[in-house]
Amino acid sequence: MLRFDDVRIVQGDFTLRADMAVDAGARVAVIGPSGSGKSTLLNALAGFLPLAGGRIGWHGTDISLAAPALRPVAMLFQDNNLFPHLTVAQNVGLGLRPDLRLNSTERAQVDAALESVGLAGMGARRPGQLSGGQQGRAALARVLVQKKPMILLDEPFAALGPALKAEMLDLVSRVLDETGATLLMVSHDPGDARRICPQTIVVDAGRAEAPVDTITLLDNPPPGLRAYLGG
């Protein structure tokens, strides 16, 4: 279980609080108005932002002070963060070893990750030689190769067209079926939450609330969320 105990994260004059838990293996959408703190929550969990108070625990271990690379999380960013001068395989390999000195086992893991996202045989290309959707897959492969128990997606597929986005969401879902990893996914599209996240965390008014049932929430949203969803 992932626990946020009395967590407080401060960015300038903005403060986000979280006091809640997420079950291991849960698939949770993170939704809320722009600027409400969704990325702040994920960045603090990934270790890119320090806590101003409280603690984050994973299976009873306090991970609040652990370096990002040592946390049980892998994060996929909206811009994919692929390095244009490296090959696709090297970009994925960075998920295993920042110095890219991969042994044969690690190279096989990279190949397996590329295969799992439908990019088998494309490892020697540079990102510029891939389509937008294929670049998204490559970035996802770099997350998968790390085999972390929690996957954090921060509006990962916002730039893709509807069909490609649905395909990527279903790919994430299939990967989670295989790995059992826990998912936290920021999205502005409630349809994304309905598609692959049975639970949703609402971030609003300075708080990240405990996960609730996605369908129940979206079918009858509280007033603050209703305004944001435009319903």
Ligand SMILES: Nc1ncnc2c1ncn2[C@@H]1O[C@H](COP(=O)(O)OP(=O)(O)OP(=O)(O)O)[C@@H](O)[C@H]1O
């Ligand atoms: N580096 C920073 N310094 C000061 N304030 C910041 C910084 N980064 C973010 N903030 C503020 O923190 C708040 C939360 O930002 P955050 O990016 O987490 O929101 P979000 O819900 O992810 O928004 P969006 O949906 O627009 O991406 C915002 O009010 C923002 O202005």
